[in-house]
Amino acid sequence: MPGAVRLPQTLYDKVFCDHIVDEKDDGTVLLYIDRHLVHEVTSPQAFEGLRNANRKVRRPDCTLATTDHQNVPTTSRQNFKSIESFVDEADSRTQCMTLEDNVKEFGLTYFGLGDKRQGIVHIIGPEQGFTLPGTTVVCGDSHTSTHGAFGALAFGIGTSEVEHVLATQTIITNRSKNMRVQVDGELAPGVSSKDIILHVIGIIGTAGGTGAVIEFCGSAIRGLSMEARMSICNMSIEAGARAGMIAPDETTIEYLKGRPLAPEVDSAEWKKATAYWLSLRSDEGAKYDIDVFIDSKDIIPTITWGTSPQDVVQITGVVPGPEDFTDEDKKRACVRALEYMGLTAGTPMQDIPVDKVFIGSCTNARIEDLRQAARVVKGKKKAPNVKRAMIVPGSGLVKKQAEAEGLDQIFIDAGFEWREAGCSMCLGMNPDILAPQERCASTSNRNFEGRQGAGGRTHLMSPAMAAAAAIVGKLADVRKVTGPTQIYEKGSPKVSVAPAHQADIESDEDLDKLLDDPENSQGNTVQSGAPSTGGMPKFTQLRGYAAPMDIANVDTDAIIPKQFLKTIKRSGLGSALFHAWRYDPATGDEKPDFVLNKEPYRQAKVLVSTGPNFGCGSSREHAPWALLDFGIWCVIAPSFGDIFFNNTFKNGMLPIVMRDAAALERIAAEARAGREIEVDLPAQVIRDAEGKELAKFDVDGFRKDCLVNGLDDIGLTMKLDSKIASFETRRTRDFPWLDGSGYLKRDRSGPVKVAAVPVPKTNRGQEIGEPLEW
Numbered sequence: 001m002p003g004a005v006r007l008p009q010t011l012y013d014k015v016f017c018d019h020i021v022d023e024k025d026d027g028t029v030l031l032y033i034d035r036h037l038v039h040e041v042t043s044p045q046a047f048e049g050l051r052n053a054n055r056k057v058r059r060p061d062c063t064l065a066t067t068d069h070q071n072v073p074t075t076s077r078q079n080f081k082s083i084e085s086f087v088d089e090a091d092s093r094t095q096c097m098t099l100e101d102n103v104k105e106f107g108l109t110y111f112g113l114g115d116k117r118q119g120i121v122h123i124i125g126p127e128q129g130f131t132l133p134g135t136t137v138v139c140g141d142s143h144t145s146t147h148g149a150f151g152a153l154a155f156g157i158g159t160s161e162v163e164h165v166l167a168t169q170t171i172i173t174n175r176s177k178n179m180r181v182q183v184d185g186e187l188a189p190g191v192s193s194k195d196i197i198l199h200v201i202g203i204i205g206t207a208g209g210t211g212a213v214i215e216f217c218g219s220a221i222r223g224l225s226m227e228a229r230m231s232i233c234n235m236s237i238e239a240g241a242r243a244g245m246i247a248p249d250e251t252t253i254e255y256l257k258g259r260p261l262a263p264e265v266d267s268a269e270w271k272k273a274t275a276y277w278l279s280l281r282s283d284e285g286a287k288y289d290i291d292v293f294i295d296s297k298d299i300i301p302t303i304t305w306g307t308s309p310q311d312v313v314q315i316t317g318v319v320p321g322p323e324d325f326t327d328e329d330k331k332r333a334c335v336r337a338l339e340y341m342g343l344t345a346g347t348p349m350q351d352i353p354v355d356k357v358f359i360g361s362c363t364n365a366r367i368e369d370l371r372q373a374a375r376v377v378k379g380k381k382k383a384p385n386v387k388r389a390m391i392v393p394g395s396g397l398v399k400k401q402a403e404a405e406g407l408d409q410i411f412i413d414a415g416f417e418w419r420e421a422g423c424s425m426c427l428g429m430n431p432d433i434l435a436p437q438e439r440c441a442s443t444s445n446r447n448f449e450g451r452q453g454a455g456g457r458t459h460l461m462s463p464a465m466a467a468a469a470a471i472v473g474k475l476a477d478v479r480k481v482t483g484p485t486q487i488y489e490k491g492s493p494k495v496s497v498a499p500a501h502q503a504d505i506e507s508d509e510d511l512d513k514l515l516d517d518p519e520n521s522q523g524n525t526v527q528s529g530a531p532s533t534g535g536m537p538k539f540t541q542l543r544g545y546a547a548p549m550d551i552a553n554v555d556t557d558a559i560i561p562k563q564f565l566k567t568i569k570r571s572g573l574g575s576a577l578f579h580a581w582r583y584d585p586a587t588g589d590e591k592p593d594f595v596l597n598k599e600p601y602r603q604a605k606v607l608v609s610t611g612p613n614f615g616c617g618s619s620r621e622h623a624p625w626a627l628l629d630f631g632i633w634c635v636i637a638p639s640f641g642d643i644f645f646n647n648t649f650k651n652g653m654l655p656i657v658m659r660d661a662a663a664l665e666r667i668a669a670e671a672r673a674g675r676e677i678e679v680d681l682p683a684q685v686i687r688d689a690e691g692k693e694l695a696k697f698d699v700d701g702f703r704k705d706c707l708v709n710g711l712d713d714i715g716l717t718m719k720l721d722s723k724i725a726s727f728e729t730r731r732t733r734d735f736p737w738l739d740g741s742g743y744l745k746r747d748r749s750g751p752v753k754v755a756a757v758p759v760p761k762t763n764r765g766q767e768i769g770e771p772l773e774w
């Protein structure tokens, strides 16, 4: 209604409201997606689902695909002719070629390996101007949060959701909480945006942002370049948040000028777009559910010591010990992390030698990151004990730019390797990996067990700090290495180890055997064969053994390690579930102490985690697929990683949030005693084997309905086609720069422009035909 009084809104509220296609009374929202980024690892099963149901990609003009992940060798591409001849590893090749086939079949824009614009999906989106302020951006990848630096609502999704977006250009979701992290003051020399985000995660923890979208604000954030802002939003997922956002401002607009897929500067579209973008800041008096205030002067160069991104310490500090924590979960986690990391409490961080250095990843492989590292390295040499120091630019264009500036030579002269673009050692899936017990100074975002290679030890830090570590040969304080030099710039810049070195998987054949051999399946069908379009099995009552797990922050890398992500199927992953925890790396034998290797838990149908934040980290839907294939249909935990939580529902599984500690303990006690329990979804009750109630639980109404009735949500959404079409018409009218029409003008490939029909009301309450006011 024109003139209606609106409550003050946050940046998140505004972007969310501008994308609502439909909202149900129970709060379930059908949200329109403006930008969909696709990569080879999480898309094959989604395209397969489309094909099986004879569906098309609804908005090829709003979809951009690239190959970037574990499959892409970062060795020289000078002789690149085709993926077929270039990618040696069979499964990697299949995954890359499957994406190539799919983009052809569905008419999508694609930056392949031969294309200079190829790179990590979260680097190329902003680089091309595909990511724009005020948009909704999704990708089958948890670090989609990166794009929030533009004031976009950007979040990671699982493969089933990728299929949903491809088919309908929408997603089914709920409103998140509003969280504000305000960082004020001038950053001290040597302190970068990576230090800010590590510091923040150290304070709020990896579950601190659960259920929330974090808005980063304050004078320190405003003073950052776009690239530095991206590093912050990138790691909001490590703080457990659904997304991170920063309000667009002049820095944002400056960055977008001249980007190929942004509106043309000074055109009518540009003027309209920039006026809208600048309107996207939180209103005075807007309410936040959680507020965190940080003074920049408390931040000094920060690194991680343990196996969770919250395990941070200042570089001047020492390795902590269990007595430094009051919480029992944290004490336990500390003991485990010290053992895994091969560290002793009390050791000064700067006394710890490193074996490898990795400067790359979607967090820190942009031109500015490379410039910072180059400033530290210039004229110096890598320490002799550092076996490898790798620079992996985030995209072909970043690489080109760096070479034009002579950065490559600075690194090469210092003894670094200058590689091609890709995820590389961030995920350790291609030959860029750590050997067991090797220690790495890394600019990536995850230090989980085995993340960069089985048994590998990762310390997260900024590019300047990683460069300093390479020079010193130990974890080092960059301020000592460079002296008072200014490493960080203000404003935004324009822009092999032994193959398959996994202690547990020796060769491609081993992997194939594990994944393809029906013998290896635990015999429980995932909806695999049954494509998501065909409906799901109904979930009503589930009775069975519950496997107890007393670990906090069980990440999806642990649930299903990276080497199993190369499959293009949903089935057969049961034998790989918790692979590193379940099998001895040397012999391949089962570890007798691991819960799923014991009776009666080999038959477990439920998993009870007493630690919080189960399923945090990566968006890989392979995690629920592996659990299901093992036979686990229900996970009970005090809290969950957001994307994992969604992914389980999409596969007919039930994740139960049990915040009541006493009730959780009652369930865990039954589990430990090896007695069966019953999960009754219609009644929302958990009972013991005798039928006595152990706990009640909450579940979202829409999701319950889908589970109990085995409903396929893509089919349900497609019934709302006229609402989606109406939304698109309004979008074309109010946000014309978002249609691929502009893209086409600039020789973008892919069909576009959805026919406009007159439609009612926007979600901000305006009337038909009335232009939105910013």
Ligand SMILES: CC(C)[C@H](C(=O)O)[C@@H](O)C(=O)O
Pocket (backbone or CB within 6 Å): 041, 042, 069, 140, 141, 142, 143, 156, 427, 565, 617, 618, 619, 620, 621
């Ligand atoms: C492969 C992909 C699903 C995964 C993610 O979602 O994060 C990866 O990028 C990672 O960083 O672990």
Ligand code: SF4
Pocket (backbone or CB within 6 Å): 069, 120, 141, 143, 361, 362, 363, 422, 423, 426, 427, 444, 445
């Ligand atoms: S976190 Fe690592 S593996 Fe994941 S998208 Fe970023 S660079 Fe790639």
